[in-house]
Amino acid sequence: MIYTVTFNPSLDYIVGVDEFKTGKVNRTAEELILPGGKGINVSIVLQNLGMESIPLGFAGGFTGEEIRRLMKERKIEEQFVRVKKGISRINVKLRSLHVGENGEKTVSEESEINGMGPEISGEELEIFYQQLDALQKGDILVLAGSIPTVLPSTIYRDIMKRLQKREVMIVVDATKNLLVNVLEYHPFLIKPNNYELGEIFGVTLSTKEDVILYAKKLQEMGAANVLVSMAGDGAVLVAEDGSTYKSEAPEGKVKNSVGAGDSMVAGFLYGYLKFGIYEDAFYYGVCTGSASAFSENLATREEVDTLLRNIKNRA
Ligand SMILES: Nc1ncnc2c1ncn2[C@@H]1O[C@H](COP(=O)(O)OP(=O)(O)OP(=O)(O)O)[C@@H](O)[C@H]1O
Numbered sequence: 001m002i003y004t005v006t007f008n009p010s011l012d013y014i015v016g017v018d019e020f021k022t023g024k025v026n027r028t029a030e031e032l033i034l035p036g037g038k039g040i041n042v043s044i045v046l047q048n049l050g051m052e053s054i055p056l057g058f059a060g061g062f063t064g065e066e067i068r069r070l071m072k073e074r075k076i077e078e079q080f081v082r083v084k085k086g087i088s089r090i091n092v093k094l095r096s097l098h099v100g101e102n103g104e105k106t107v108s109e110e111s112e113i114n115g116m117g118p119e120i121s122g123e124e125l126e127i128f129y130q131q132l133d134a135l136q137k138g139d140i141l142v143l144a145g146s147i148p149t150v151l152p153s154t155i156y157r158d159i160m161k162r163l164q165k166r167e168v169m170i171v172v173d174a175t176k177n178l179l180v181n182v183l184e185y186h187p188f189l190i191k192p193n194n195y196e197l198g199e200i201f202g203v204t205l206s207t208k209e210d211v212i213l214y215a216k217k218l219q220e221m222g223a224a225n226v227l228v229s230m231a232g233d234g235a236v237l238v239a240e241d242g243s244t245y246k247s248e249a250p251e252g253k254v255k256n257s258v259g260a261g262d263s264m265v266a267g268f269l270y271g272y273l274k275f276g277i278y279e280d281a282f283y284y285g286v287c288t289g290s291a292s293a294f295s296e297n298l299a300t301r302e303e304v305d306t307l308l309r310n311i312k313n314r315a
């Protein structure tokens with residue numbers, strides 16, 4: 001079974017404002033509320049692609065209940081620990097829409113305000129650890145997203161240490177120390193974007209050649225596969241068998257890029273589990289990421305297949 005972990009789930013309040021102006025009253029032209037948080041997004045996209053997973057994590061308050069309801073509506077069997085203090089966060093995703101002369105709207109800028117999230121007590125954390133203790137050989141665990149500030153930045157590492165003898169395949173999508181700390185436990189896959197990769201080494205990375213160079217450094221530090229996303233510029237993969245892959249992003253009109261990176265993780269996992277070939281996994285990842293960016297919601301099976309067909313025709 002695939003388990004995804006979201007320590008800090010959210011309700012994503014996605015609003016579009018025509019020509020957004022700071023310091024003024026702006027009114028929404030579009031709005032959408034979606035369950036969010038990186039692990040949750042991975043579970044939703046896996047489900048869209050036809051693969052089951054169980055979301056784990058923590059949810060609290062009325063927002064936590066709404067996140068659970070939205071998962072149920074999608075027929076995803078979450079097992080979130082209910083927390084008593086505080087509420088799950090509401091993350092605001094603001095899109096400024098440029099209205100062209102013909103009335104056509106394009107996203108000109110995307111800004112985000114992510115909330116803090118509830119407290120997690122020692123007891124609540126212990127329930128979560130007991131859930132992890134039930135994982136077995138062959139299970140897959142996706143650790144994705146930020147953690148509430150009350151938790152230590154070694155938490156992903158602590159989880160991997162606890163599971164190290166279980167032969168569980170682990171994927172980590174996190175930033176800075178949360179990511180660097182896990183490398184000695186050899187995650188199967190990590191997926192920083194090029195800014196996050198550069199941040200780790202104190203450099204700015206914009207070309208694919210430089211990205212490959214630094215992705216290899218993370219591989220030397222312990223990661224098996226390093227997938228680096230570069231938003232509209234595509235992605236690179238440095239795979240554990242020594243091969244590297246580069247791809248431009250498929251062409252399309254961006255509607256909502258929130259969750260594109262999570263979709264890429266889901267697509268890569270799906271492709272790898274289905275075909276066992278890194279090249280296929282890579283292109284599944286790229287096309288699933290872009291399919292989400294090109295749609296209001298997260299990528300559907302049909303949207304991914306269309307982009308995959310186009311990318312294959314181009315090669
Ligand atoms: N503007 C875009 N045009 C085409 N494809 C895109 C665009 N933005 C994202 N993608 C696709 O999605 C993948 C992941 O995007 P990105 O690098 O933005 O991930 P991320 O930074 O982890 O995003 P997030 O944290 O919002 O999920 C890219 O490699 C690309 O395939």
Ligand SMILES: O=P(O)(O)OC[C@@]1(O)O[C@H](CO)[C@@H](O)[C@@H]1O
Pocket residue numbers: 008010012035036037038041091112114144145146147258259260261262
């Ligand atoms: O604050 P974090 O955990 O880093 O990111 C949370 C978040 O921005 O990530 C997802 C998109 O990747 C959204 O659904 C969610 O709001």
